[in-house]
Amino acid sequence: MMQKKISRYIILLVCSWACVCPANAQEESGESKSSGREETLVQGTSREKSPFIRGASVSADIFGIAGKIFGNDYQSFEVAGEINLKNRFFPVVEIGYGTTDTTDDDKDIHYKVAAPYFRIGMNYNFFYKKDTPNSIFAGIRLGFSSFDYDISAPDLTDPVWGGTVPFRYDGVKSNAMWAELVVGLRTQVVKNFHMGWSFRYKRRLSLKETPNSDAWYIPGFGINDSALFGATYNLIYYLPW
Amino acid sequence: MRRAILGLVLGIGLTAWLGVACSNTDCVITNASYANFVFYNEQGQAVSLSGTVSVTAAGTDSVLINQEASPKLFQLPLSYTNTEDTFIVHYTERMVDSIFVKHANIPHFISMDCGTGMYHFLEGVSSTDNAIDSIQIINPEVTYDAKENIKIYYTTGM
Numbered sequence: 001m002m003q004k005k006i007s008r009y010i011i012l013l014v015c016s017w018a019c020v021c022p023a024n025a026q027e028e029s030g031e032s033k034s035s036g037r038e039e040t041l042v043q044g045t046s047r048e049k050s051p052f053i054r055g056a057s058v059s060a061d062i063f064g065i066a067g068k069i070f071g072n073d074y075q076s077f078e079v080a081g082e083i084n085l086k087n088r089f090f091p092v093v094e095i096g097y098g099t100t101d102t103t104d105d106d107k108d109i110h111y112k113v114a115a116p117y118f119r120i121g122m123n124y125n126f127f128y129k130k131d132t133p134n135s136i137f138a139g140i141r142l143g144f145s146s147f148d149y150d151i152s153a154p155d156l157t158d159p160v161w162g163g164t165v166p167f168r169y170d171g172v173k174s175n176a177m178w179a180e181l182v183v184g185l186r187t188q189v190v191k192n193f194h195m196g197w198s199f200r201y202k203r204r205l206s207l208k209e210t211p212n213s214d215a216w217y218i219p220g221f222g223i224n225d226s227a228l229f230g231a232t233y234n235l236i237y238y239l240p241w
Numbered sequence: 242m243r244r245a246i247l248g249l250v251l252g253i254g255l256t257a258w259l260g261v262a263c264s265n266t267d268c269v270i271t272n273a274s275y276a277n278f279v280f281y282n283e284q285g286q287a288v289s290l291s292g293t294v295s296v297t298a299a300g301t302d303s304v305l306i307n308q309e310a311s312p313k314l315f316q317l318p319l320s321y322t323n324t325e326d327t328f329i330v331h332y333t334e335r336m337v338d339s340i341f342v343k344h345a346n347i348p349h350f351i352s353m354d355c356g357t358g359m360y361h362f363l364e365g366v367s368s369t370d371n372a373i374d375s376i377q378i379i380n381p382e383v384t385y386d387a388k389e390n391i392k393i394y395y396t397t398g399m
């Protein structure tokens with residue numbers, strides 16, 4: 001099952017490159033499709049004194065929405081806002097909503113959660129000196145989610161002393177905090193409209209423990225583990241500036 | 242450009258390196274937790290019992306340990322529904338001790354892969370004193386970790 005998921009991630013990454021390459025080819029052929037973001041960059045041989053804040057953008061992640069297509073038991077919808085500081089640093093806020101309502105076929109365990117999550121952080125653009133609308137970036141995030149979940153499973157049967165105990169817990173309250181390392185790229189598709197992907201390493205920092213269960217799925221983080229990988233595929237709109 | 246590519250490669254490399262240790266699924270085979278009883282002499286030194294020892298669960302026909310030779314510890318299952326269990330320890334046909342364990346039962350979800358199981362919290366322990374000198378709880382949480390939960394001190398000669 002893990003191999004299947006990895007293959008799907010690889011296919012998606014290849015597709016993302018396929019989307020990115022034609023846009024780059026257009027750039028190299030000399031078509032002028034500058035966004036508000038690069039207009040204040042180097043012009044000719046002299047560098048203009050550029051403002052500290054050079055723009056802002058909003059984006060949506062479509063990878064999370066398509067989660068079930070790629071074999072996941074969960075989905076998320078996420079939007080983000082970002083500010084361009086000197087084309088180098090990009091403070092970002094990400095807000096999303098993660099859901100799952102799944103039953104494991106083997107164990108007949110049902111888990112349900114639907115809750116918002118939040119991340120704040122910063123990206124660093126390695127192309128900050130280049131006169132290009134494309135970027136390769138790395139960044140960090142701090143994520144948080146507070147959520148209630150329902151979990152139920154078949155009765156527990158005591159093999160020695162006899163008797164059964166029901167297993168059903170609704171509205172279990174929990175919360176989690178995590179950190180992420182992000183790498184990714186973006187490229188311009190048309191004026192002010194970009195696409196890009198990010199690849200994320202997530203490390204869980206805290207999780208509220210409850211007596212009868214730990215959360216299985218944490219909105220915004222993923223399947224509960226000490227660490228895991230994630231990805232986003234973003235549609236980005238650079239606001240006129 | 243070189244720095245950008247270097248940064249990307251380093252980022253991916255670091256990410257891959259950090260992720261090597263994550264996401265292994267190790268489930269216990271039976272999803273059963275056991276209270277671990279370890280034996281000591283009156284001087285507090287770990288000992289093994291002489292001869293063969295059997296343990297039964299009072300009120301059932303279950304033989305939990307069947308004539309084990311020179312055991313150093315017992316791993317015994319607690320009831321899912323009762324809050325007080327009695328174990329009968331048979332040293333010989335005539336020499337037995339009873340151990341009384343009070344506990345809370347905690348149904349627990351482990352993971353989708355590993356399922357559910359029963360944890361316990363020990364609230365009290367006592368025994369008869371035919372061979373046992375004293376008994377005490379040192380770790381009240383009975384989970385899948387094979388941690389020592391209860392010390393049994395035996396009189397010299399066992």
